[in-house]
Each structure stands twice: as C-alpha cells, then as structure tokens.
Amino acid sequence: MSTAPPSRVRMTDVAREAGVARVTVSRVISAPESVAPATRAAVEAAIARLGFVPNLNAGTLASSRSRIVGALVPTLSNAWFADTMDGLSATLSAAGYQLLLGQTRYDTQEEERLVDAFIGRRVDAMVLTGTQHASGVRAKLQRAGIPVVECWDLSDSPIDTVVGFSNTAAGEAVARHLVARGCRRLGFIGAREHRSSQRLQGFHETAKALGCAEVAVQRVQPPSSVDDGARGLEALMAAQPALDGLFCSNDTLALGSLMACRRNGWAVPERIAVAGFSDLPVAAASVPALTTVRIESRALGERIGALLQQRLRGEPASAQRVHDVGFRLVVRESA
Incomplete structure (x- = not known):
C-alpha cells in the first residue's frame, strides 16, 4: 500500500506556529538582525520544530539578493587562512549570510575562474586573499558592482577595500x-x-x-x-x-x-x-x-565581515578603503 508523502511545511505554517505574521518569518530568514531577539528566537524555534527549509531561490528572485558571500583562499590546509574564514563566516552568519568558499591553490588563473563562477552564482560580495590577481579580475569585479574586500595584504589601489597588514x-x-x-x-x-x-x-x-x-x-x-x-x-x-x-x-x-x-x-x-x-x-x-x-587571523576575518555587513545593509562605502590591522613581533626563546 502506497503512502502519500508528507505535505511540505510552508512559511505560513511557521508563522502560525510562532504566533507572528508571515512577513516576520520572512525577515528572520532574510534579515535576522532587523528582528527583535525574542521574536527571532520564537520564529527560529518554530522553524526547528516544524523542520521548515526556506526556498532561497524564491527569495533571491524577489530581492535580487542571494545572501551569499564568496571568498577565495589559497588553501584551507593552512590554519591562518582557515581562522580568517572562520571569523568571517561567524560574523556574516549572524547577519543571515552564508559563506561560499573556493581554493585557488596559489594559482591566479584558478582564482579568475572561481571569480567568474561566483559572479555567475550572483554572490552579494566577494573576499579575495591577497592583492595580486590575473589581469581580468579587477575589471570583472568592478563591473559586477558588488562589495569586494582583499585581505592578508595592503595596497594603495585596492579593487574596492583592503583589510590586512604590510x-x-x-x-x-x-x-x-x-x-x-x-x-x-x-x-x-x-x-x-x-x-x-x-x-x-x-x-x-x-x-x-x-x-x-x-x-x-x-x-x-x-x-x-x-x-x-x-x-x-x-x-x-x-x-x-x-x-x-x-x-x-x-x-x-x-x-x-x-x-x-x-x-x-x-x-x-x-x-x-x-x-x-x-x-x-x-x-x-x-x-x-x-x-x-x-597576525590576529580570526579577528581579521571578523573585521572584514563587519565591513561587509555595513555595505550589504546599503550603507555608503567609507572613504577609508585601506584598513591596516597591523602585526606584532612575539619574542620567545628561539630568537
């Protein structure tokens, strides 16, 4: 005997469960920082109880936002890059954004291919490791019209904004x-x-x-x-x-x-x-x-995330395009 599949949980079901309007559920999903903490907690609890999975494609079509930030690192096998991405991911997640990662393997041509792929995915912003790129990357990102942050280096002429050190x-x-x-x-x-x-x-x-x-x-x-x-x-x-x-x-x-x-x-x-x-x-x-x-690797990622949050909220770009987070020589026994 066949069994009918369970009906899909809808946003209206979550709203009813949480005792809020449907638009409030939508805001919790798309812009959680705009919802009062108690209300947000109630909606998130209802989502968890009902097993609701939002249709992100529908939201993207309606708002022209993917709520995804693309980030490129040479490799995640090095802890310092992984720590930066962890800080960035945590900061963006708090604002309802997800991080999409790509590894360039220290190859500028691979970086350009990934930039093409991420722009094609309609990411809302991009984070690049370093300031040296293939010749076409700068123009492609500027044409895309999205916030771009380069990191782990400094430049007097960044694509958009740079957060790093000398x-x-x-x-x-x-x-x-x-x-x-x-x-x-x-x-x-x-x-x-x-x-x-x-x-x-x-x-x-x-x-x-x-x-x-x-x-x-x-x-x-x-x-x-x-x-x-x-x-x-x-x-x-x-x-x-x-x-x-x-x-x-x-x-x-x-x-x-x-x-x-x-x-x-x-x-x-x-x-x-x-x-x-x-x-x-x-x-x-x-x-x-x-x-x-x-190098405060995780704090560097958090700083990038905070700057991107401002831009993604629609605030105008700061006149300060170069953010030097500095470094410190830690003297121990070996030298």
Missing part, C-alpha cells in the same frame, strides 16, 4: 630583531608566492641596510609543510655553515626548522636563532618556544 614591514621587523640580538649571517625559507616574497623583500633590504651579508634563500612550493622547513634549513646550512639567524615565512616552516636543529645538534638560539610568521597555537608550545610575527 608583509614587507613584517620582514623588516624580523631582520631588525635578529640583527639586534647579534645575528649577522641570515637565511630565509619561504614559499614561492607573492606575500612570502614581500616578507623576503623587507627582510633582505633591512638586513643589507644593517650591514649583514647577503641573505641565503630557500624557496618551496606552496602550501609549505614541516618537512619543507626541515629540508630547507639543512640545505641552507650545507651551503652556508656560518648561518646564525633564520626567518621562515610561516610557522609551519619554522617548526620544521626547529626539528632539523634538534636532529643535527644545532642549539637554538645559541647556534642559530629561528623566527616564524603567523603565531600558530603550537608556536608557544614548541621547544624552544618560537619567536614569530603574530
């Missing part, structure tokens, strides 16, 4: 610190990507200005690994046995370098000082504890 200045700060503690023969291990290159530029130019010898460099393919850091330092020490200071473009590489030091009997920081970048939770727990550049 990677060059971070490299400068590490060079000054290593030289101040007596290091004169410096090395660098970093990925072959733009932000890492900026850190190297600041590190190299500052070391040179402070009278150090040429910086020895090892580059690795991103995303970098602990093993890359270990192999990179061993290669540097084989070529430059007098190396006494090392800057790694991220903490993953720096932690691998510390492992190589322990394996080869190179005392840290007496024989060689080691510094990283990003301040992963494990940095403070490593032995020795890692000196590193701290």
Whole structure:
C-alpha cells in the first residue's frame, strides 16, 4: 500500500506556529538582525520544530539578493587562512549570510575562474586573499558592482577595500630583531608566492641596510609543510655553515626548522636563532618556544565581515578603503 508523502511545511505554517505574521518569518530568514531577539528566537524555534527549509531561490528572485558571500583562499590546509574564514563566516552568519568558499591553490588563473563562477552564482560580495590577481579580475569585479574586500595584504589601489597588514614591514621587523640580538649571517625559507616574497623583500633590504651579508634563500612550493622547513634549513646550512639567524615565512616552516636543529645538534638560539610568521597555537608550545610575527587571523576575518555587513545593509562605502590591522613581533626563546 502506497503512502502519500508528507505535505511540505510552508512559511505560513511557521508563522502560525510562532504566533507572528508571515512577513516576520520572512525577515528572520532574510534579515535576522532587523528582528527583535525574542521574536527571532520564537520564529527560529518554530522553524526547528516544524523542520521548515526556506526556498532561497524564491527569495533571491524577489530581492535580487542571494545572501551569499564568496571568498577565495589559497588553501584551507593552512590554519591562518582557515581562522580568517572562520571569523568571517561567524560574523556574516549572524547577519543571515552564508559563506561560499573556493581554493585557488596559489594559482591566479584558478582564482579568475572561481571569480567568474561566483559572479555567475550572483554572490552579494566577494573576499579575495591577497592583492595580486590575473589581469581580468579587477575589471570583472568592478563591473559586477558588488562589495569586494582583499585581505592578508595592503595596497594603495585596492579593487574596492583592503583589510590586512604590510608583509614587507613584517620582514623588516624580523631582520631588525635578529640583527639586534647579534645575528649577522641570515637565511630565509619561504614559499614561492607573492606575500612570502614581500616578507623576503623587507627582510633582505633591512638586513643589507644593517650591514649583514647577503641573505641565503630557500624557496618551496606552496602550501609549505614541516618537512619543507626541515629540508630547507639543512640545505641552507650545507651551503652556508656560518648561518646564525633564520626567518621562515610561516610557522609551519619554522617548526620544521626547529626539528632539523634538534636532529643535527644545532642549539637554538645559541647556534642559530629561528623566527616564524603567523603565531600558530603550537608556536608557544614548541621547544624552544618560537619567536614569530603574530597576525590576529580570526579577528581579521571578523573585521572584514563587519565591513561587509555595513555595505550589504546599503550603507555608503567609507572613504577609508585601506584598513591596516597591523602585526606584532612575539619574542620567545628561539630568537
């Protein structure tokens, strides 16, 4: 004997269950921040009890809004990018927006393909990691007429808005610190990507200005690994046995370098000082504890989310297009 399928729960059913008007249910779904907390809680409880799933396509057609923000990151295998996206997602979710993620794999052409796909999906805004893009990306996003935030870098001429910090200045700060503690023969291990290159530029130019010898460099393919850091330092020490200071473009590489030091009997920081970048939770727990550049990755995502919320509410774009969240050198035992 066949059984008729259960009837689909409608928005009017939710309104009746919650004791509110249908338009209130619609507002809870599309703009929850506009509804009083007690009313919103009652509607959300009714939605949960009834198992209501809103027809987002219908809302999109009616409002020309998808309530989706697209975000592109090089990779989610690196905790610092994942933390930024977590902060962004949490902030947007509170305003009724969902985050659609894409991974570029450090490939500008893949980034452009994803930008095309996300614009085609009619996202309401875009977040891009970095400020270096394929030639067509800027024009495509400007024609789309949606808010765009670039992050994890700074630029004097962003597509729309940029939230980040100076990677060059971070490299400068590490060079000054290593030289101040007596290091004169410096090395660098970093990925072959733009932000890492900026850190190297600041590190190299500052070391040179402070009278150090040429910086020895090892580059690795991103995303970098602990093993890359270990192999990179061993290669540097084989070529430059007098190396006494090392800057790694991220903490993953720096932690691998510390492992190589322990394996080869190179005392840290007496024989060689080691510094990283990003301040992963494990940095403070490593032995020795890692000196590193701290980036508040999750707070960076929250800042982006707050700026996008303002724009998506229809508020005019701020005259301030460049938001420098800064960084901090955290000095621990390794350097």
